Amino acid sequence: MxxxxxxxxxxxxxxxxxxxxxxxxxxxVFVPDVGGEGFTTERVYVRADGRITEAALYVPSGERPRPGIVFGAGSGSEPAMYAGYGETLARQGFVVLIPGPTYELEDGSPVPWMIVRDESDLWDRVTENYLNWVAYLEAHPRVDDERIVAGGHSGGANGAYRAAYERGDVRGVVAIAGRFPPERPDPLQTNVLLATGSDDSLVPPSTLVEISEPLTGTRLEPGDRTGSFDDGTAARVFVADGATHLSESYDPSLVAATTDWSLRSVGETPPDQYETTGRxxxxxxxxxxxxxxxxxxxxxxxxxxxxxxxxxxxxxxxxxxxxxxxxxxxxxxxxxxxxxxxxxxxxxxxxxxxxxxxxxxxxxxxxxxxxxxxxxxxxxxxxxxxxxxxxxxxxxxxxxxxxxxxxxxxxxxxxxxxxxxxxxxxxxxxxxxxxxxxxxxxxxxxxxxxxxxxxxxxxx
Known part of the structure; x- marks a missing residue:
């Protein structure tokens, strides 16, 4: 005392x-943030259909065209939360676009609020936004527009499903904790990775089992894998041990699974292990x-x-x-x-x-x-x-x-x-x-x- x-x-x-x-x-001083080694990053803005999206863009070093991936952030989330995905994918040669919040534009400026009374067009707007992001990435001079992957977490995964249905040329889908796929009579005609955390109470593994059949044509249990990357029919349900809905935004095993699936989908061979120097x-x-x-x-x-x-x-x-x-x-x-x-x-x-x-x-x-x-x-x-x-x-x-x-x-x-x-x-x-x-x-x-x-x- x-x-x-x-x-x-x-x-x-x-x-x-x-x-x-x-x-x-x-x-x-001692643990500087990642930047510059192997790729560059910048904050970009995607304008289309009277809307603007804040996004992070990761571009690998070099000159030749590289495969691209759009990785949509969860609803209300920020691209910074998914830096682990951006860094790792960029180090493996992907041009990565991680879109964040999207705002309506009025006279060139974001509106303070948008009154939403009719929910019937919700998924239409989600789909339009995601397709705009894909188009933005395709137009980038460093992107091979024939090797595009659609991915995302939570709300971003729901958009990835829809974009892949609309764009039959998408080479793969990585959907982490996406519980609202569209109701379509046919499965997706591309490689599909469905992933979630074992401790995700919002999107538990059982949810992915239920949606796996309409999305892939096969009912998949956690750990199951079917099809082939050669003909674009590969499908898998992956569960990250101990991950919650929030920690899925940076879980190392999900980052590795996403990168591995994306590489295989565009015809690349994954490395034995993945390196990321981000904090x-x-x-x-x-x-x-x-x-x-x-x-x-x-x-x-x-x-x-x-x-x-x-x-x-x-x-x-x-x-x-x-x-x-x-x-x-x-x-x-x-x-x-x-x-x-x-x-x-x-x-x-x-x-x-x-x-x-x-x-x-x-x-x-x-x-x-x-x-x-x-x-x-x-x-x-x-x-x-x-x-x-x-x-x-x-x-x-x-x-x-x-x-x-x-x-x-x-x-x-x-x-x-x-x-x-x-x-x-x-x-x-x-x-x-x-x-x-x-x-x-x-x-x-x-x-x-x-x-x-x-x-x-x-x-x-």
Missing amino acids: VMFGSRWFPIVLAALVVVGVGGWVSPF PIRSVLQQFVFGLVGVLAATALVAREGAPSLDSDYRAYLPPTVAVVGFVAVVGTTLSESVYHLWPAPSQFVKYVFFAGILAVVGGVLLRGSERIPRLETRYGAVLFDAAFLVVSMAVFVLVSTRFVTFQLVTTVVLSGVFLLLLLPVVVLLSLLERDAAPRWVFSSLAVLWLYPAVVPPYL
């Missing part, structure tokens, strides 16, 4: 700042945790030591300023770069204004209510109050938004919960440090406005 007295506590906080910042910075998700999360610890310690240290030359009113805003700047820096250089693109979207300005209005209204209502509850004046009451402010504001935003984003409710709720957990440690610390609600709310509002609308897509 003596250690945390007035003498040692600042030293402990300073040590945590050093450890946290060191753990956050060290990967940039695993676990490493990125570890870097984020170190950075967050540094931010929390720095915030507490500033709150304790303060700045003697500052007026007391301004001094109260110093810890939230350190918190919000540090939080944005850590998230922006870790999770936003490698997992989910979280930077603000100026083209979606209406969403930010709308959410700011919700924060103001919910905050006003809660503030009035808190005046009647004395316990909220305590530090622990402040924690509950600030948490309620975030949860209620986010919930209202999700519920109102999903009146428009009809098909994205599940994805949006899951992502909302994850990003709320990212914010809560800093919010709780500020609630314990600052008695005045105004400085705390500066952080909460700025942080949530910067982070949260990115996970609420304007529509499916």
Whole structure:
């Protein structure tokens, strides 16, 4: 207990700042992200049919034409989540397009929301988008347009099925956790890999067994393989041990199975093992945790030591300023770069204004209510109050938004919960440090406005 007295506590906080910042910075020095060796990557935009799709494009080094693969990301997901697939396939000679969110265009700019009242054309739009991605890839000067593979995860896999039916020249399909194939009388006339994780509760292996017969003409159990790559009739059901619906986006065994199947489908011989130098998700999360610890310690240290030359009113805003700047820096250089693109979207300005209005209204209502509850004046009451402010504001935003984003409710709720957990440690610390609600709310509002609308897509 003596250690945390007035003498040692600042030293402990300073040590945590050093450890946290060191753990956050060290990967940039010792474990640099992949790039340039064997392939190049760039963020591209596919415009067609009055829509625009954000995508990642991986191009192998060299000059000769290479086979191509479109690997559609899951609904609400980002191309960065599938970097393992892009890197590995590119190293094996594929030009890889990983499409992410698609937005409607109005006067050349993405619309803030699209009101979806008629679901009958849902799959038509999914198919159109995927065919546009295939056409974009075919037109690339480095792509051999006679060797194209259609693939994807979850929602991206559902699009791959449909594109393969529409484009009989697709050389293969890789569908990971795709549970909604189209209802067609005939099976796909190409090589088909159906894959999922053993722990995927959304698309369990039994689902793939059920859809394997209409898709391939044969009822396949996990591990079964039939047909031949020579005549385009190969089919297989592959189950990744221990993989969940989320971890399928980076599971090494699924990356290897996808690459192996794609190579065989275009007439190439797979290597004995696959090399990828990209950073695993676990490493990125570890870097984020170190950075967050540094931010929390720095915030507490500033709150304790303060700045003697500052007026007391301004001094109260110093810890939230350190918190919000540090939080944005850590998230922006870790999770936003490698997992989910979280930077603000100026083209979606209406969403930010709308959410700011919700924060103001919910905050006003809660503030009035808190005046009647004395316990909220305590530090622990402040924690509950600030948490309620975030949860209620986010919930209202999700519920109102999903009146428009009809098909994205599940994805949006899951992502909302994850990003709320990212914010809560800093919010709780500020609630314990600052008695005045105004400085705390500066952080909460700025942080949530910067982070949260990115996970609420304007529509499916």
